[in-house]
Amino acid sequence: MPTTVFTTASADGTDVRAYDEGQGPVLLVVGPGMDDGTRTKKLAALLARRFRVLRLQRRRYRLDLKTGDGPCSAAQEVDDVLALARAAGEPAFLYGHSSGGVIALEALAASPSSFAGAVIFEPAAVTGPPLGGEEGAVVSRARAAIAAGRPGRGLSIFMREAVGLPSWQATAAGAFTGLVPRYRRLIPRQIDDLEAMNELGVRLDAYARIDVPVLLLGGDRSPAHLAERLDALEHVLPHAHRVVMPDRDHGADLKAPRQVAHIIETFVDSTDTRP
Template structure:
């Protein structure tokens, strides 16, 4: 498990989203590290040395190991599919955490993310297998993420041109399958009694706000925060605002 350990102070753990590695959280981590010890890891699903596709529960176990290494309850941040991993870690061992910020997790709240019978996943994987990873990612971006078709095609084409990200496209599809296999976990998340901020962007796809709505209904101590003018990539485009939300929660729970 490759980890990053920056700064000094009370501990914060960051869990990155899909189609990325631990470096994705670097901007937010650099801001927080001026006041806190910031720990992050390369998620197991996206590591080049991983074997078969992994379950969300196994990724949550790695997050727990990292959190426990801090020696005290940590503040946890999880972004997108990393947010689902974070929710699983919170539900598995609430005593390991002081609070959490969860940014637009694509938690299953009804039908599978990959469509009826996994048809989105089948089409995307067929495209990758035929030598068109950009097309496969575009299918995922359009039919699961719900980006407009031109934007999904552009994202797929650009991503496939960059070797570092091109190799992650099949892992993104594995991540999608893992989320569907996990299924609806709202009952488990209802047991999370920690202070939790459910963070979203004003211009993110509507289904992500619906998933935050579902989580807000079951999490007993959840606060909803929407970043005006932001979207699902706010951690990269507006890291100071994301860091501010994490810092404000950290100040509150560590002071208690």
């Protein structure tokens, strides 16, 4: 199925770009950290059999945009999602993963009428202490490693202390990612992403006003804190449903895209009220 690039303008005039494929109900995809819209390619290809899938090229991870005024804010990324929803035709369905899941929740809170429902996969939402523990410590250590010319080390710190991966796995992930030039350039933005999530703080009161169906998705092999964040969201979202994938973790969208696609399709079928 052919893929094109769909463009529109955000509230501040910045162009918003998304990979566009398929036909049917509109499904907006907001990927996790380190994703420039390409991570969800396999998942989108499966979903495009039934939906018009728009994979947002997240502003934070677009290397073509100048960052002279510093990193973008979570609010700017939310504006991008809302602009995409308006341009594509409302109400749309929404899928968000990890930090992209938080951006999706913020978009739902800002304009629930723009969306028919959402699937949120293990969002990196602050529900208590800052992500990674003591405020600013992980960000400072990761940035110091990047400044010393060791971006892979910076990512390993993030993976271990914020994501919660075992030390060996975090070290391996950082070492591998740091060897790929394109990913090396994205690592500092992942640390910016972490800081943006912590700057948002606890937003459970805002999410409690989201008046559309939300499916909270997770894997039983993911770090325990991600399930705890889903617990907190399930408690406050008025129309929340929960699905736990057995033997899956935070990378289920890559390792089991058919399973994730099936869950999304089933959710849309159960909530789509169009004639």
